[in-house]
Amino acid sequence: MGKKTQEKSVAFFERNSWYHRTKALQDNGIVKYGKKGGFSSQAEAEASYRKCEEEFNTLLRKQQLSSKSNKDVLFKEYLIYWFEEVFSKRIETTTRMVGAYTLYDLIIPNIDYDIKMRFVSVEYLDGLLERTSKACVSAGNKGREILNLAMKEAVIEGYINVNPVPETKPYKRKKPNIVILSREKIKILLQAASKDNWYLEILLGLFCGLRKGEIYGLKFSDFDLEHRSVKISRQIVANPIIKEGSRIEENISIERDPKTPNSFRVLRVPEVIITELEKRKCQIDMYKEKMQEAFIDNDYISCQANGKVHSLSAMNNALTKLCVRNGLPAVTVHGLRHMFATILVEQGVPLAKISGLLGHSSVNTTFEYYCDVMDEKEKIIAFMNDAFAPEGREGTG
Secondary structure (H helix, E strand, O other), X not given: OOOOOOOXXXXXXXXXXXXXXXXXXXXXXXXXXXXXXXXXXXXXXXXXXXHHHHHHHHHHHHHHHHOOOHHHOEHHHHHHHHHHHOHHHOOOHHHXXXXXXXXXXXXXXXXXXXXXXXXXXXXXXXXXXXXHHOOOOOHHHHHHHHHHHHHHHHHHHOOOOOOOHHHOOOOOOOOOOOOOOOHHHHHHHHHHHOOOOOHHHHHHHHHHOOOHHHHHHOEHHHEEOOOOEEEEOOEEEEEEEEEOOOEEEEEEEEEEOOOOHHHOXXXXXXXXXXXXXXXXXXXXXXXXXXXXXXOOOOOEOOOOOOOOOOOOOHHHHHHHHHHHHOOOOOOOHHHHHHHHHHHHHHOOOOHHHHHHHHOOOOOOOOHHHHHHHHHHOHHHHHHHHHHOOOOOOOOOO
16 A cells, blocks of 8 residues: 555655656657656655756746747746746846746736737836736836846847836835944843843844854854954855745755855954853753754754754844843844944944955955955954943953
């Protein structure tokens, strides 16, 4: 008797292994159906199915477009082809997720009638964007941005002669509301955070200007205790498995390089972070002793009791609760990063140096450059140790 699979699973068990159905596109356009087996688990079979489905859909889209002349390709048809076969191959998974929502949930549902690419006009797109903009505040701006990228590529590929999007009505982008606390409120926040499990992460955001993913990606081996420095060389990001347009089937977190090549950097850290790092090491050693072989040891400084990384929303949720409990405006990890930049400006650090510390600079990222940046931080570290470390906290300098 075969094993029971979860309802609606694409995998099935027979002859002592897991299988899934397959589709193969023939040169004459006929679809040949079959099955593929030999998998040791249901999850392995399902992963193979998703890969086969993606390959089949890619071939199908290419064949559908190649069977038509450029003049006969429909607008919606081209948008899906461009997004899946051109745009998605060039971008990060999280960017794809936002783009998929914009295209499949905002733009395409508002295409009242489809037309051939060569007939797409400014007036047609203005009507489409007006309908799209009603979905939410950012829909018009984001929709116009996606359409502009798609139509620029359409010009390159010869589907149209001119990109009409620049002539359409612009939509303002909603600016994020980032809360920056005053110096006194920062002290209140740090005093409260010093009793919280997220204290080390909050310090790294506020005193090093790290992005949330960079904090999650830090390992004990990244710290040079002798020179009081930390090397930023990775980040933790979401890697959602997206199915049927923008629907997320599964959401996992993975390691990736930092956001930009210039985000690889070495930063000096204040004494309070080194002190909290040593305490965190002791805490994680206790986790290891308790969990034994069940502990997943990736050397992360920020992890759950089993060694796995925290969910990507966990730190912001913890910050919000901390602020609410202490009568402070809610701040995010990104807000801590902005406050770090504000501290540097107040200390008279040149903007070029601030860009380097934040990983935004476009200048050469050599060792000599980082030495220069680190030297600049000496007075900042002293300022942080003296002005912002909570009173009564042992080892804060």
